[in-house]
């Protein structure tokens with residue numbers, strides 16, 4: 001078998017679309033043919049390259065299934081105290097790297113998280129949110145009765161306190177540093193400064209019935225194959241050198257464009273995450289991931305095989321989340337693994353490219369409350385979004401990645417600029 005290509009200088013270039021192509025099907029046909037040609041210029045076929053990835057994934061899935069059968073925990077757990085003290089063991093760091101996800105125990109004191117949860121309830125009730133609420137503005141999440149599960153609330157004191165707290169900054173820095181953020185003389189992001197990425201909260205009450213969320217991933221859609229920056233980020237997937245693909249390499253990921261859409265995330269996140277505001281048992285409709293960071297190689301190459309229609313990317317298209325489905329990715333979805341029981345104040349994190357889902361639940365026992373706070377280190381892409389976040393913060397608006405609901409505009413007790421600390425100001429680009 002020929003050796004994998006180590007140089008891409010002779011390989012045919014890829015066409016790219018920096019804005020959403022007008023004819024998605026034509027662009028899909030064009031890019032698939034071009035990636036195939038580029039892979040074949042390495043001397044290997046697409047099928048050979050994919051079989052390498054498939055074998056890697058099969059090994060990881062078997063490892064996860066064997067651990068599940070033995071009753072071993074799949075999700076790594078790290079104590080916040082070890083992060084603060086700098087005493088995370090190399091073995092724990094290796095497990096985080098291998099699984100791409102982690103629960104941080106005691107990230108915040110339980111009492112503090114429970115007090116935040118109550119303060120959010122007080123905040124929305126004081127401002128008549130439930131009377132004014134006009135229903136979900138997107139269909140991303142379901143709702144229970146007339147009360148929402150997802151509150152489109154961004155600027156409460158608890159959310160901002162958590163976002164700008166030293167404990168959050170420490171964990172984000174620890175997580176950002178799992179990535180390679182310097183290469184080719186470029187620092188792709190600053191691991192020790194995060195941009196605030198204000199997101200919503202979820203409060204799912206006892207007794208709730210929820211269908212959950214299907215397996216999907218959030219880093220992008222067709223832009224992952226079609227923009228110049230992502231083509232460079234995924235260069236090893238598209239030029240036959242798939243063995244060199246490293247899901248922890250941030251190069252070319254922090255400045256490129258994204259195709260707009262209702263599901264877009266404008267920022268680069270090293271990890272997606274949330275902080276628990278209630279205790280949650282692992283069988284009560286919790287988050288699952290396919291804990292294999294390198295699965296992106298499988299997801300990106302699978303549409304190139306001959307059993308997928310030429311104008312189809314295994315169902316991925318703009319304005320919808322990137323689906324992971326039994327039909328195209330049966331090997332991967334077998335490895336879906338839920339979080340362990342968590343307590344209020346624990347936080348949950350997963351690599352930005354990882355497949356995740358939320359399990360359905362009937363007659364939920366206890367609350368299921370979280371605030372979404374990711375790790376989004378300072379980089380050109382996040383600096384650009386921070387400008388619009390700053391405006392939204394000052395006006396009490398919904399941030400521009402989210403539906404234009406703007407409930408908090410006239411809520412007098414939302415978090416104010418004079419409450420920002422140094423971390424908060426830096427995270428909004430106010431220096």
Ligand SMILES: [Fe+2]
Nearest residue numbers: 216217218356
């Ligand atoms: Fe998601």
